[in-house]
Structure formats: C-alpha cells, structure tokens
Amino acid sequence: MCGIVGYIGPRDCGPLLLDGLRRLEYRGYDSAGIALIDQGKINVRRAEGKLRNLEAAFYREPMPGKVGIGHTRWATHGRPCEENAHPHRAGSVVVVHNGIIENHLALKKELQSRGRVFESDTDTEIIAHLIDEALAAPQGGGHPLHAALRMALARLEGAYAIVALSEEHPDVIVAARAHSPLVVGLADGEQFAASDVPAVMEHTRNFVFLDDGDTAVLYADRVDFFDGEGAAAVREPKRINWDPVSAEKQGYKHFMLKEIHEQPARIADTLRGRIDLENGNVELGEVDLPEGFIRDQLKHVQVVACGTSYHSGLVGRYLMESLARVHTSVDLASEFRYASPVVDENTLCIAISQSGETADTLAALREARRNGARVVAICNVMESTIARESDFVIYTHAGPEIGVASTKAFTTQLTALFLLAVWVGRQRGTIDGARGQALLTEARHIPSVIEGLVSNDEIYLQIAKDFSHARSFLFLGRGINYPIALEGALKLKEISYIHAEGYASGEMKHGPIALIDDDFPIVVVAPRSKTYEKTFSNLEEVKARGGRVIAVATEGDTDIERHADVVLRVPHVSEELQPLVTVIPLQLLSYYIADFKGTDVDQPRNLAKSVTVE
Ligand code: F6R
DSSP states (O other), rough: OOEEEEEEEESSHHHHHHHHHHHHHGGSSSEEEEEEEEEEEEEEEEEEHHHHHHHHHHHSEEEEEEEEEEEEEEEESSSSSTTTTTEEEETTTEEEEEEEEEEHHHHHHHHHHTOOOSSSSSSSSHHHHHHHHTEEETOSSSSSHHHHHHHHHHOEEEEEEEEEETTTTTTTTEEEEEEEEOEEEESSSEEESSSGGGGGGOOEEEEHHHHOTTTEEOSOOOEEEEOTTTTTEEEEEEEEOOOOHHTTTOOSSSSSHHHHHHHHHHHHHHTTEETTTTEEEEHHHHHOOOOTTTIIIEEEEEEEEHHHHHHHHHEEEEEEEHOOOEEEEEEHHHTTTTTOOOTTTTEEEEEEESSSOOOHHHHHHHHHHHTTTTTEEEESSSOHHHHHHEEEEEOOOOOOOOOOOOOHHHHHHHHHHHHHHHHHHHHHEEEEHHHHOOOHHHHHHHHHHHHHHHHHHHHHHHHHHHHOOOSSEEEEEEEGHHHHHHHHHHHHHHOOOOEEEEEEGGHHHHGGGGGTTSSEHHHHHHHHTTTTTHHHHHHHHHTTOOOEEEEEEETTOOGGGGGGGGGEEEOOOOGHHHHHHHHHHHHHHHHOOOHHTTTEEEEOOTTTTSSSOO
8 A cells, every 4th residue: 555646737846745645654654755847857756764754855955846746655566665665767757656566577577678677676667667668659549648658557467546747748647547546636727646535635625536447637727537448538526525634534433444444455455466266376476485395394384473463373273274284383472482382494484463563473483483494474564574584475465554453454464374375275285276266266255245244334333332331241253263253352352441352162161151141242253154053052052141142143044143132244255264254243343332432442542553572
C-alpha cells in the first residue's frame, strides 16, 4: 500500500503535494518523493524514511512547478531506500505507482534486452520505461501521453494505481487504475489525483472514484475520462462531506474497523502473483532453499511468534501437518529461547511477525539460526529487523496496520501460511496437482467470501447491547478453529477490557465447565467440519447448564439454532481455509462490543503496536 498525489493548475504545488502526502502517510511511510515540471523540465526529489525527511530536503531548497506528482511508499518490491523511492524516471517520463506488477521480471528482461537501463529494484520503474518507449510512437488517437499510457497498461499484469508526467507534454497528468484505489479531485482551473480523498479534500470536495480499468487525462481546466476499452466515458463526480479526520479512516469510525473491511483486498494482494493455477502450485521464489531441501532433508517445522502472530502460527501447524505431512511445533517466541529447543539443520523455522521488530521473535529466530535451522520470516514490514535477519522472507501485503489490535495482518499471515503449506506439500508429493488446483481455486474466492461477511455488520450492534455487560467470556473451538477461539478471546480482551479465555472445546469438561452460568457467555466456533459433531455435543453441555451461546456456524446449519442464542453465519469453505472466514465475525464482535463500551479501540490502554522489549 502506498499513497499517491498529483496536481495540475496555477499554483506552485510542491507544498500542496507534501501536505497531501502527509495525509496519506497512514498508507506507507518508508520513503517518499515528488516530481515537478518547471519550464519544461522535470525535477525529482526523494528521501528515505518518514515524510519529514523529504519535507526537510524540499524546504531547504524549494522546487517550483505547477504540475507535479508525489508518493509515500510502503515497500513491496525493493528495499526501502532513496533509489527505490518513487517517482521513478525513464527518459522524459516520471511515474508514481501503488500496487504490484506481477509480470515485472519478464518485462524488465525484455526492456533490458532493448538497452533500457534500470536504476531501482522496483516493479514501478518498468512502467516508466514502457510509457517512455511508447511515447516515441504512440498509437491511437487523443493525447499522446494518454495513448502511450494505454500502450504500457496493455503489457501490465497485476494491480496498479498510476499517475504519470512527461517533460514532452507538460500540459497534462495521466492516471490509471486497476485494483488499487485512485480518485480524481475536480476544481475550478485546477485538478487533483490521489489514492484517497483526504489527500486533497482541503482543495476540493468533488471527486470521481475511478473504476477498475479507467484512465484519465487531467488538464488544468478539465479532466477527460476513459473506460477500460479506451472509449471516452462519463464519470459523475460525488460530493464528499466527511470531515478530514474521518476521511483518513475513509469514513470508518476507527482504523480497526477500516482494517477489518480492508481484508478482502489485502488477502488478494498477498495471493497475487503467487498462484500457479495451471500446475496447482504456488510460486514462492523468495524462499530460495537449496534444491531438494524440502523434499529430502526437511524433518521438522518450528514456528516462533507472539500474540496474534502466534495464533496464526497455530493454524500454520495444522496446515503444515495436514497438507505437507511435516511434523510442526509452534512456540511462543518468549518461551522458545529459554527452553531447550530441538532444532537443527533439518529444521525450517518460520518466524511470524507483523511489525518485524518484536524483540522476543527476533531472539527466537536468532536462537533457531544458531542451532542450524533455516529461517523463513512471514512479515509485513519490508527491511524490518526480522526480515533482514531471516534467510528468506514471505511478505504479507497487509499494508500499514494502524489499529493496535491486529486484524488484516493476521488474515494475510494465514494466507501466507496456507501458500507455504501448499508449496511444501507439492514438493513433498503429499498434494498432487489436482488437489493443489482445487485448494488454490478456492483460496482465490476467499476475498469475495470475506467481502460478504464484513458488509453485513448490523447484527453486531445488537449483540454488543446484549452482551457487553458480561464480565467474562469463554471462546471455544476445535482443530483448525481452536487458534481462532484463542484469537477471538485475545481481540475481546485487548480492546474491550472484558476478560476472555480461549479454550479447546474438548477441554471444557476438564475444568472451565464449572464457571458456566447465565452471566458467562460462550462463543463457540463451530463451522461444519470433521469435528462438528463433537463441538456440537460440547454446546449441549453448555446449554444444559444455562450458558448463553454465540455460535459461529455454517450457512444452512439449522441444528445449531437449538443450542445457540445468537448465530453468526459464515459460508461453507474447506477446512484448510476456514480460519480466514471464521475469524471475521470474532473481529467484528470484539470491535462492536468495545465501541459500545466506549473504549479507545485503536489505541487500547497499556498496549503498543510494536513490542521491542523482551
Ligand atoms: C494483538 C497484537 C499482538 C501482536 C504481537 C506480535 O492484536 O497485535 O498480540 O500480534 O505483539 O506482534 P508482531 O506480529 O508485530 O510480532
């Protein structure tokens, strides 16, 4: 996730672009840059790190220009540094981009074979080269820069929001969108492009939200819109009346709620470019293990992580054992390093961390490496310490997570673990091509399944009213859904301050059943699965003792209604993918209970987003 802003009009726009980037910093903050056209020449200024570094560089030596673009980056390809910061330049063209170009390696090779020289490791630079090449002989009518943009787009696979400028055509900015957000702001005599409304809402309230496939040509006095076929299109502007603070949250009351709703897109980003459906396989070129290691040498997978990331690791164990048949242990990172871990050169250690800076996880992965294990990090922050100290990194593409309670980082970790387990299983022959195809086809549908779940959240308002006075909750789950019960309990605790415990359903009769009365709600994660009948019996035990039950159950399961006071429905999906779906109602449940209680949802007391102490 990155932030983009563009301007064309009568004002010297450097400060305006920087101000827009500041409002987009929540989308990424590892480097930033701007490009301005001044007297027919493009000047670019970029800086590594937070936006303040770029601001300092700009105000030390201000750059004039009435046409410009800017970018704040969240690295996905190429480490965060000045060379990889946007805008990227090729010949007379500069480009800013948000998204992932899946076929960038093939395109880069092709461009290099024609003598094109690259200065960064990003996928974005190829876009600048493609447009610059096409500008030499733009095909199709209309503005030449737009024609060149469309020729470049025809070569791209993946997701993008792109804004570009050319020294040869200082009368326009061109923009394009596919699967990454982009809005055009319309005003009298000046026009704007941005990833998101708040970037420029101080200057205009009239916005066109581009559709996928749309392109736009921004002149100072008008904007021409085109559909995916390149035909002129009418795009009606919408008037935005949000206040600027809620606009940064895209109208959501809290970042946590926004991040819950973002999950379909972020899971799709994490899958993007990694599925080889034809062969029922996964492409994880980033895990460059020695040939044959997975097939012949791997004896043991060891997961280390903390908190929510630990819960995703527990799901990972289930996946690794059921799909790839490798013995897998999962340890809390803080415990692992003081135990006597049995790991060696036949072990693959998976270190899971959203922030990439958690001190306990870092210490655990160092311990695993000291013992000879190879370490794969599943991490959300590029060039974080955990990413740098691991042998390989699978990046989750959750984008910056602002809410302290982890939501989209968790589901993108689950996605990465699922891909890794299928990848290992295919190499060890425990999954054949047909099974791989079936699993991966279903995985591709998960974003739309989750879309359905997050768009229907009214039921939670009523639950919040009915249940938020309880002093304690019990969350139950079995098998692959046991970690989801743990995660549900953690979410409720951390943001609503209500005590909650997660338990394996089968363990309830060994102790916690003594606690059950009508003031002790039980949340049971009970989708149709091979353990459904057993979980159902546990529910009967609860009901017989007067407990109030909230059940997460499969659509069409009417039996559950006899034993649950409230049923939160999820569509049927295969067991391996269930956690991605069953956790969503629990995130929403915690969120709405916390909001009803009026706690500080995004910054709960005593917690920090990145825990760098042991
Ligand atoms: C809970 C939460 C924490 C983190 C834990 C590990 O919502 O966010 O439990 O999961 O502190 O953090 P990372 O994943 O950054 O290592």
